[in-house]
Amino acid sequence: MSEQMRFNLFTMNSVEHVSPGSWTYPGDQSHRYTDREYWTEVARTAERGGFDAVFFADVRGIYDVYGDDRETAVEKAVQTPANDPQLVVPAMAEVTDDLGFAVTRSTTYTHPYQLAREFSTLDHLTDGRVALNVVTSYLESAAANLGLDERMDKETRYDRAAEFLDVCYALWEDSWEDDAVEVDREAGRYTDPEKVHAVDHEGEHFSVPGPHGCEPSPQRTPVIYQAGSSDYGRDFAARNAEAVFASQPTEEGVVEYMEDVKARAADAGRDPESLRFFIGVVPVVGETEAIAEAKYDSYKENVDVEATLALLSGFLDMDLSELDPDQKVEHIETDAIQGTMNAFTSSQPDREWTVREVAEFSGLGTTSPKIVGTPEQVVDELEYWFHEVGVDGFNVKEVVRPDSLQDFVDLVVPELRERDLIREPDGYEGDTLRENTTGGGPRLPADHPARR
Secondary structure: OOOOOEEEEEEEOEOOOOOOOHHHOOOOOHHHHHOHHHHHHHHHHHHHOOOOEEEEEOOOOOOOOHHHOOHHHHHOOOOOOEOOHHHHHHHHHHOOOOOEEEEEEEOOOOOHHHHHHHHHHHHHHOOOOEEEEEEOOOOHHHHHHOOOOOOOOHHHHHHHHHHHHHHHHHHHHHOEOOOOEEEEOOOOEEEOHHHEOOOOEEOOOOEEOOOOOOOOOOOOOOEEEEOOOOHHHHHHHHHHOOEEEOOOOOHHHHHHHHHHHHHHHHHOOOOHHHOEEEEEEEEEEOOOHHHHHHHHHHHHHOOOHHHHHHHHHHHHOOOHHHOOOOOEOOOOOOOOOHHHHHHHHOOOOOOOOEHHHHHHHHOOOOOOOEEEEOHHHHHHHHHHHHHHHOOOEEEEEOOOOOHHHHHHHHHHHHHHHHOOOOOOOOOOOOOOHHHHHHOOOOOOOOOOOOOO
């Protein structure tokens, strides 16, 4: 467990992320998501707050499960429109020195040789401050737009993802030796060809002879994030992830998830204590408790219920428009986001959620707990999750942009620093994101499968 808390800003390069309707809140600046200066301001604020990283969610396709069409998602900006998160990273890195950038990419709709090149490039440009959040994509609309007749089933997606990362690991870790690049002007030799190796991968999904086209970057392999909640996802996280997003709404659900993934990591030959677990939180903070509660009430009044149902329908792969608002949500195994389904069915076995209750709870930050109060009260709650539950850090979910981030940095972070629970702005542990997040060196640890 970390000695200090770790924090990421959990956001998306879109109008809306996980608080549907908040873009209509007075003063919200979500419409500036296309503005380079918006993102550089966010980066400066997050680094001032001592955050590990800005964590970019992403999705392929449009949410068209609700009502069996895309009208609600398009009209109400349900993660639509959205731009590529990867392309804003260089601008944000240019105005910061230590802040990292976690970028979500799908292994289902790209090729490992291409992705390895892109992330090596980003790792060079950011001086080793990049993470890859691995997802397998869950929307049918993404499959259709990218040339498939239907979405791959979950088992196939994870089999492909496992082989995908094996190819990337070989390219990042094994293809170029540390001293392959010589830059010998007198001899006219930039690289020693004897120290650049083919990977010769022949698998079920990919054929990649190699070698990698990029020289080794500061981290070689970016920090690996993962958030799978299904059985396949947990196995995948246990084998590959260095940082895990435990997206559960209850303490019991988080504890069960962490214990299970750690046990699987140990079975995979890894040190389970080397994994860093982050939970999502929705902090609503005010100078007084009354101000915080009033702010929270105003946020809830602004939630767009229909937009929330459209988002959840995509998450659950279930058209919630067809259900009565007072109907109970029953557990199913879904090919979409199993964690969202589990959150409202299996993580609290004694609690039955209606469609209406799910929509009301999820309107601000979906399945994550809300923490409302003064800076002292918010930190008390964070400290409970950190010390008593055992999480390592938090993905801070926004409601109003960028006010939610600014409130957290200006009000909560000083209290965290007073209790020595977060680093000072000049207190980053190392030069790379891996050093700052895991406490280790810039390279993957020796027990990670990519190194073994």
